Amino acid sequence: MKDIKILIVDDEENIRILFKEELEEEGYKIDLASNGYEALEKIKKSPFDLVVLDIKMPGMDGIQTLNEIKKINKDQHVILCSAYGEFKQDFSSWISDAYVVKSADTEELKSTIKSILKA
Numbered sequence: 001m002k003d004i005k006i007l008i009v010d011d012e013e014n015i016r017i018l019f020k021e022e023l024e025e026e027g028y029k030i031d032l033a034s035n036g037y038e039a040l041e042k043i044k045k046s047p048f049d050l051v052v053l054d055i056k057m058p059g060m061d062g063i064q065t066l067n068e069i070k071k072i073n074k075d076q077h078v079i080l081c082s083a084y085g086e087f088k089q090d091f092s093s094w095i096s097d098a099y100v101v102k103s104a105d106t107e108e109l110k111s112t113i114k115s116i117l118k119a
């Protein structure tokens with residue numbers, strides 16, 4: 001099986017650590033970014049199979065970051081992620097592959113990743 005590379009973008013360190021540990025257990029190669037600018041730099045340098053993107057971040061939020069990612073690679077798979085109730089639907093979020101509510105239980109995230117990468 002080829003290495004599947006996933007970039008996790010979240011301003012909260014505990015979420016980055018949780019998602020990294022849980023997804024590495026699934027066999028994915030994980031890289032981390034703590035804000036949108038860092039994420040865009042990493043995506044420009046090397047390709048990722050998937051980006052897991054927090055919506056609520058200081059500076060550039062997840063929706064703005066998503067739009068910039070799509071300018072770099074319009075086919076980039078992106079899962080938007082935010083805490084329950086935090087997310088107000090935005091038209092531009094439709095260009096993401098999926099939306100997952102952030103949770104300590106990462107089963108929904110894992111199954112969403114599997115279904116996107118299989119497609």
Ligand SMILES: [Mg+2]
Nearest residue numbers: 011054056057
């Ligand atoms: Mg956040």
